[in-house]
Amino acid sequence: MGIFKPRYLAIAAFSILSLALLPQLGNANSDRNLIPYVATPDQDQKLTSIEILNALKSNHYTYIDINDEFSNQLLAAYLKQLDTSKSYFLQSDIEEFQQYQNTLDEALNKADLRPAFTIFNRYQQRVEARLHWLLAKLDEGIEHFNFNIDEEFEPFNENSGWANNEQQLDDLWRKRLKSNVLDLRLAGKADEDIVELLKKRFEHQLHRLQRTSSNDAFDIYMNTVTQSYDPHTQYLAPHQSENFNISMSRSLEGIGAVLQYDQEYTKVVRLVTGGPADEAGDLHPADRIVGVAQGDEEIINVIGWRLDEVVNLIRGPKGTTVRLQIIPSTAAANQPPKEISIVRNRVQLEDQKAKKQVINVPIQQQGQSRKIGVINIPDFYMDFDAYQRGENDYVSTTRDVRRLLEELKKEQVDGVIIDLRNNGGGSLPEVNSLVGLFIDKGATVQIKDRNGRVNVLSDYDPGVVYDGPLAVIVNRLSASASEIFAGAIQDYQRGIVLGSTTFGKGTVQTLVPLRQGQLKITRSKFYRISGETTQHQGVVPDIHFPGMIDISEIGEDALDNALPWDTIRPVLHRKSGQLSPYIAQLLKRHNQRIENNPDYQFRLNQIKKIQENRKLSTVSLNESERKKQQIDFDDWQLTVENSRREAKGLSKLNSLSELEKNSTDKDNAANDPYLMEGAFILNDYIALTDKQVAHNL
Numbered sequence: 001m002g003i004f005k006p007r008y009l010a011i012a013a014f015s016i017l018s019l020a021l022l023p024q025l026g027n028a029n030s031d032r033n034l035i036p037y038v039a040t041p042d043q044d045q046k047l048t049s050i051e052i053l054n055a056l057k058s059n060h061y062t063y064i065d066i067n068d069e070f071s072n073q074l075l076a077a078y079l080k081q082l083d084t085s086k087s088y089f090l091q092s093d094i095e096e097f098q099q100y101q102n103t104l105d106e107a108l109n110k111a112d113l114r115p116a117f118t119i120f121n122r123y124q125q126r127v128e129a130r131l132h133w134l135l136a137k138l139d140e141g142i143e144h145f146n147f148n149i150d151e152e153f154e155p156f157n158e159n160s161g162w163a164n165n166e167q168q169l170d171d172l173w174r175k176r177l178k179s180n181v182l183d184l185r186l187a188g189k190a191d192e193d194i195v196e197l198l199k200k201r202f203e204h205q206l207h208r209l210q211r212t213s214s215n216d217a218f219d220i221y222m223n224t225v226t227q228s229y230d231p232h233t234q235y236l237a238p239h240q241s242e243n244f245n246i247s248m249s250r251s252l253e254g255i256g257a258v259l260q261y262d263q264e265y266t267k268v269v270r271l272v273t274g275g276p277a278d279e280a281g282d283l284h285p286a287d288r289i290v291g292v293a294q295g296d297e298e299i300i301n302v303i304g305w306r307l308d309e310v311v312n313l314i315r316g317p318k319g320t321t322v323r324l325q326i327i328p329s330t331a332a333a334n335q336p337p338k339e340i341s342i343v344r345n346r347v348q349l350e351d352q353k354a355k356k357q358v359i360n361v362p363i364q365q366q367g368q369s370r371k372i373g374v375i376n377i378p379d380f381y382m383d384f385d386a387y388q389r390g391e392n393d394y395v396s397t398t399r400d401v402r403r404l405l406e407e408l409k410k411e412q413v414d415g416v417i418i419d420l421r422n423n424g425g426g427s428l429p430e431v432n433s434l435v436g437l438f439i440d441k442g443a444t445v446q447i448k449d450r451n452g453r454v455n456v457l458s459d460y461d462p463g464v465v466y467d468g469p470l471a472v473i474v475n476r477l478s479a480s481a482s483e484i485f486a487g488a489i490q491d492y493q494r495g496i497v498l499g500s501t502t503f504g505k506g507t508v509q510t511l512v513p514l515r516q517g518q519l520k521i522t523r524s525k526f527y528r529i530s531g532e533t534t535q536h537q538g539v540v541p542d543i544h545f546p547g548m549i550d551i552s553e554i555g556e557d558a559l560d561n562a563l564p565w566d567t568i569r570p571v572l573h574r575k576s577g578q579l580s581p582y583i584a585q586l587l588k589r590h591n592q593r594i595e596n597n598p599d600y601q602f603r604l605n606q607i608k609k610i611q612e613n614r615k616l617s618t619v620s621l622n623e624s625e626r627k628k629q630q631i632d633f634d635d636w637q638l639t640v641e642n643s644r645r646e647a648k649g650l651s652k653l654n655s656l657s658e659l660e661k662n663s664t665d666k667d668n669a670a671n672d673p674y675l676m677e678g679a680f681i682l683n684d685y686i687a688l689t690d691k692q693v694a695h696n697l
């Protein structure tokens with residue numbers, strides 16, 4: 001229970017697996033007519049399934065009846081997992097599979113995996129048939145596509161039903177292929193090159209599909225079973241267990257991005273602070289990776305690939321370059337993929353350590369300012385090995401922050417901001433002791449197990465390291481330990497919490513060894529000292545900053561079967577202060593100030609455009625219209641950037657290429673609109689409380 005992190009921090013390759021798409025093996029052209037492997041369960045898989053089910057029944061935080069209702073939900077989840085975009089199965093397949101809707105529970109209890117494997121094999125057949133269809137269409141050439149007619153394509157096809165017949169499915173895939181061709185045309189590719197590129201893409205997919213093993217069918221199905229309990233309970237096959245251990249040891253060389261599988265795409269969930277991707281600045285949470293290339297090699301399309309295989313392609317030795325083709329989270333459905341390059345490196349513990357800076361905030365008196373100290377904590381870290389060896393100087397978050405606070409006090413700062421944005425969690429002892437630096441002992445968090453027993457963790461060390469004005473900044477990617485800290489500071493009224501509503505990950509997982517792999521299972525739930533859980537709802541800031549991240553995609557409440565928000569008995573605690581009377585006035589000043597803040601308004605314009613883009617679920621297959629849409633979007637980007645620059649007294653840019661060259665002026669702390677606004681809010685709080693003290697005197 002020492003380490004607790006959200007699902008996406010615990011392991012890079014955590015998602016339910018999709019197609020068994022393995023690394024490059026031989027010549028794909030020679031495999032076009034191979035008969036697909038028919039998966040059948042073996043004895044070890046049956047025994048492992050019994051182990052998993054017994055562990056779920058006896059150890060999971062929530063008790064669930066394995067009955068007909070569970071069977072119905074499991075079948076629906078399994079079909080969704082296999083064919084999220086409803087692009088392969090026919091309605092007749094779905095109707096045929098309804099024979100299992102009330103029997104999967106009985107089959108599970110008997111370790112009978114045949115129904116799941118039957119569905120999986122049908123899926124494999126449908127995918128292979130569709131790939132052959134695509135290759136046959138490319139053999140006919142792409143001249144027959146008419147890009148001058150008005151036609152729309154829905155890439156994700158989530159809201160539609162399954163096709164009633166082959167003709168409907170053919171039309172769906174005709175549009176998808178036409179969209180693929182148009183994307184490459186708009187990227188400047190010649191038609192003959194497009195045909196060659198797409199043939200290679202589909203032949204690679206066919207080649208990998210035809211090398212599917214029974215392990216792939218087992219992995220997908222058992223993860224559908226485990227995640228029917230909650231999204232963080234997961235079966236880790238042997239190859240996934242290895243990835244989990246690499247992630248937890250921090251020894252991975254790569255780009256420093258945490259990924260998940262999402263609707264046939266590999267989606268970025270979080271960037272490791274100080275890692276190569278974070279430093280490069282071109283990759284962001286919720287971006288989708290659709291292609292990967294090594295150095296100058298040709299990009300390999302990875303749509304539909306199994307997550308761990310995409311991770312293996314992206315991972316590589318320090319100093320080498322990986323090129324990614326991505327669909328930015330901010331892009332509309334009609335925008336083409338973007339290519340970026342990242343030089344791999346080892347993410348060092350040093351890059352994750354807490355760091356400080358000082359911001360000078362002007363006050364009303366001419367020429368005067370207040371000094372606001374900022375401590376950024378990317379992760380709640382602790383060198384457990386050194387701690388267990390009894391070393392006195394082991395590395396820890398609390399020790400580093402204590403030292404930084406002492407340094408800031410010597411610099412005579414007027415207030416301190418703890419920046420927990422993008423901090424996904426870490427060590428439970430560390431967050432407990434970190435809260436203790438700001439309060440004069442008391443409870444910090446409650447942990448409830450499946451039997452209803454509640455364990456209260458407390459800071460028993462009297463006295464505080466820093467007792468001055470305090471603010472905490474969080475965002476949607478602040479999770480687990482970050483939420484415990486922010487929640488405790490809020491409950492004690494010790495400081496102002498600013499930012500976006502946090503992730504909402506309030507559960508604890510442990511690892512259970514299995515005969516094949518491991519089971520990561522949810523055993524406990526976190527609760528604030530107020531009695532409210534951080535689960536599902538997260539921590540709601542006192543003053544809200546709008547976020548760039550789509551909360552429908554990232555966050556606990558965006559996950560299927562997430563455990564609910566609830567409450568238990570609060571812990572008696574003495575509040576450190578009274579912030580509530582000041583919040584309304586702070587909010588009023590905040591709203592007045594951001595009206596004239598160019599960087600803040602620029603961010604609001606970006607968010608508005610992103611929200612508009614997300615509403616566009618279809619893609620135009622008219623080439624002229626797509627070109628116009630791209631020009632309009634580029635013009636919009638340049639216009640809002642120049643508005644920001646003009647308001648700040650900077651010279652205007654003439655093109656987007658100039659924007660890339662001049663992007664560094666937005667990267668320093670002074671141009672982080674949320675951090676700067678946090679400093680202004682803390683400054684306002686200091687001013688208001690100073691006036692209150694003067695009035696009382």
